[in-house]
Amino acid sequence: MNSYSAIPRRGLLAGIAGLGPLAAAAPMQAQAQAQAARPTVLGTTGMIGDLLRGVGGPAITVETLIGEGVDPHLFRPTRNDIARILRADALFYNGHRLEGRMHEVLERAASQGKPSLAVAEAIPRARLRQHEDYPDAADPHLWMDPALWAETLPAIAATLGRLPRLNRDLQAGAAETRARLHRLDAYAREVLAPIPAERRVLVTAHDAFAYFGLRYEFRVESIQGLSTEAEASLARIEAMVRLIVERQLPALFTESSVPDRAVRALVEGVAARGHQIRLGGTLFSDSMGRPGTYRGTYEGMMDHNITLISRALGGSAPERGLNGRL
Numbered sequence: 623m624n625s626y627s628a629i630p631r632r633g634l635l636a637g638i639a640g641l642g643p644l645a646a647a648a649p650m651q652a653q654a655q656a657q658a659a660r661p662t663v664l665g666t667t668g669m670i671g672d673l674l675r676g677v678g679g680p681a682i683t684v685e686t687l688i689g690e691g692v693d694p695h696l697f698r699p700t701r702n703d704i705a706r707i708l709r710a711d712a713l714f715y716n717g718h719r720l721e722g723r724m725h726e727v728l729e730r731a732a733s734q735g736k737p738s739l740a741v742a743e744a745i746p747r748a749r750l751r752q753h754e755d756y757p758d759a760a761d762p763h764l765w766m767d768p769a770l771w772a773e774t775l776p777a778i779a780a781t782l783g784r785l786p787r788l789n790r791d792l793q794a795g796a797a798e799t800r801a802r803l804h805r806l807d808a809y810a811r812e813v814l815a816p817i818p819a820e821r822r823v824l825v826t827a828h829d830a831f832a833y834f835g836l837r838y839e840f841r842v843e844s845i846q847g848l849s850t851e852a853e854a855s856l857a858r859i860e861a862m863v864r865l866i867v868e869r870q871l872p873a874l875f876t877e878s879s880v881p882d883r884a885v886r887a888l889v890e891g892v893a894a895r896g897h898q899i900r901l902g903g904t905l906f907s908d909s910m911g912r913p914g915t916y917r918g919t920y921e922g923m924m925d926h927n928i929t930l931i932s933r934a935l936g937g938s939a940p941e942r943g944l945n946g947r948l
């Protein structure tokens with residue numbers, strides 16, 4: 623006999639009846655109040671949203687602005703987007719001009735007193751990559767190195783901690799998220815290690831993979847620069863054709879948020895020199911996959927990239943990746 627059935631039924635029912643309609647209404651009210659009290663936290667990119675969910679857990683409602691396959695360099699906020707930025711209880715953006723066309727809107731909203739953070743700008747500038755395209759900012763694509771991306775967690779936890787009455791152990795959320803990112807980093811090191819030195823060249827559409835290259839020892843060559851705004855030059859494509867032929871590279875990659883015409887021009891240029899290079903697949907560079915899918919999470923996006931690069935260039939990644947979910 624368990625303890626529930628030991629309660630005298632008549633007494634229990636009489637007790638509930640005695641409380642009248644309030645007894646049923648009270649839990650519903652409490653639930654509605656908890657939802658109303660739960661702050662809405664806006665992250666510009668999906669990668670930032672993923673960190674916010676990890677740190678803030680069920681204590682916050684996370685919204686993101688820039689969707690699947692959308693290029694943040696070119697993203698222009700609609701009036702509705704601007705309203706969401708202004709309405710959010712806390713605001714997180716990448717900074718270092720990743721969100722080039724809404725930079726001013728973000729800075730204005732951030733200066734109005736709500737908890738706000740440009741996550742990439744929380745990392746000391748000396749740790750970030752400088753680039754000639756951006757004299758007044760650093761390379762913004764930090765999420766491509768999971769260990770470096772994890773270093774934004776203390777600043778994220780501290781900023782969320784400025785929200786009043788947040789029922790959440792933010793330090794524990796940050797620690798769990800850090801462990802998840804370090805597991806991803808360990809997987810990348812392991813499955814990319816067997817790629818021979820001469821093949822450690824990553825050819826992509828735009829220059830989003832430099833931190834990935836620094837962490838995992840790849841030379842990174844991209845057709846376009848740090849932002850996708852400028853068109854690739856013919857001279858640049860010629861130089862890359864020579865490099866690919868010289869190294870006899872087996873594969874290059876397209877990106878989900880950048881049109882692939884420049885990459886295809888490169889494949890044709892290489893073929894004209896008698897070397898066959900294949901498209902190694904599509905990498906997620908500046909946005910994640912479809913929401914609700916594994917690739918729509920930061921871990922899934924990076925697992926996809928690491929596994930694809932490893933398998934295309936001669937590494938040891940299993941076909942279905944770190945978690946068997948690809």
Ligand SMILES: [Zn+2]
Nearest residue numbers: 830848849908
């Ligand atoms: Zn980019």
